[in-house]
Amino acid sequence: KAGVTQTPRYLIKTRGQQVTLSCSPISGHRSVSWYQQTPGQGLQFLFEYFSETQRNKGNFPGRFSGRQFSNSRSEMNVSTLELGDSALYLCASSQSGGENSPLHFGNGTRLTVT
């Protein structure tokens, strides 16, 4: 079974721009979660989608948004980029997103904002 696939692997953007990251979950997984990883803040939860609906959201500003398509693929968008948005963005998929459904992470997208 193919793992979680994230594209692109690397992105360099300038302040004020916007960016879209993509995530394809493991086949059969319907829940997709997004996390931000930075050396200072560690792994922080952004949001979770299931059946095209956002069910859960972390404490990030409204510049961070996402969506999920009918095939469970998900995209994350960050608008008006700030230097502090530089991070590794990880997508994780699971069958249901609940406690009995372990999360499996992709390799991430490394975003650098200059």
Added chain:
Amino acid sequence: GENVEQHPSTLSVQEGDSAVIKCTYSDSASNYFPWYKQELGKRPQLIIDIRSNVGEKKDQRIAVTLNKTAKHFSLHITETQPEDSAVYFCADQYDSWGKLQFGAGTQVVVTP
């Protein structure tokens, strides 16, 4: 859970020795406790998990123990090998879709 504390932040061990990483959670209703291993430049990989109705779980050289009363859970790695060198993260989850609360991570270095 709202907060997971993880100790130590770094751990150096000689090959063949054991390594122990400890985590404390704050939400007594937390039910699920996974551990992830992240090698440099790679994705976090689930290595073992435990649920609140179980006190201990083993998988070859790794084991996890859970003390619900004290709200502690620990990862034990025996007979460490150089390939065990990585950052290890503990986490908990309670009644929250797709959201894991992660500890800050432990950098484990196994020296030959």
